[in-house]
Amino acid sequence: MTTIADQLGLARQSVAPMPTTPPQRWCILRTSPGRTLSLAKSLAGAGFTIWTPSEVQTRRRPRTRTVREVDAPILPSFVFASADRVHDLRRITMLEMSPHPQFSIFQHGGKVPLIAERELARLRAEEADAQRRSALKRAERARRERGARPKAAIPIGQKVDGTGPWSGLTGTVTECDGRTAIVLFGGILPVTIDAWKLASGEVIAA
Structure with missing residues (x-):
């Protein structure tokens, strides 16, 4: 039987259990890719239990060598919300003027499918790997900057x-x-x- 996790590519895998609260169930919120992180931040600020996997990416500023770090979603347009407040979330989607970025609650067969915490194991692991890679890249950039040649002002005409x-x-x-x-x-x-x-x-x- 195909589960909603299978449809999203969230295949189960064996990992160590999370040492926090007992497994909970999540509903899936959909939004535009560019609003993924802003929606998660907005709803979390309103007291909802929210999670979306993210990673730090580096972007080079145009016409410079300066590199900046930006947060980016690993699964654009998907945000997971604790299912115990699905009714509150539904009320938000019905507001004419919402304080949050626009979103919808994902439904399948006319019902809101619930995702168990264990079904997010692959995404949790992917996010952790991305964070480790970012830390290594950050350390490497710092090492290179420490060893970089200093600037030198040489007068024109010298x-x-x-x-x-x-x-x-x-x-x-x-x-x-x-x-x-x-x-x-x-x-x-x-x-x-x-x-x-x-x-x-x-x-x-x-």
Whole structure:
């Protein structure tokens, strides 16, 4: 017999029992994907027992190297609510002006199916794995930032004597953003050099 959990891909698996309260039953709320987390937060703030699996994702700000973290739903459009207040939730869906993002209560065959806590085991495990991955990525970014080369302000027009492949050439700094500098050697050869190399003397200031 196909259960509602099977339809949602919430296959049962053997995991250690949760060390909190005894298993409860959940009803399923549906909303638009973009409102998943805001609905969960809004209803939780109103005193409902709510859960939706989420993870932290990293997004790069446009035209920068800055990375920011954002919360994202693992199962967009699905929010689980404790079934003991399904009647209160139904009343909210009937309000003309609701203080919460719009949602509906999922029904199957004209009835509200209830999900046992054990049927959410796979999603609970997936959320825990996502949190561990996020923590590892966060630690790796912090490690890289600690080892990152500092910015260096190199004045435009600064004369430099090249070393290595530019040995014997004298160049002029034409651009510098603190990370990299463009040095024009011989008046015709623009070369991009890490600014810290200029500041540290790897390319010697004249």
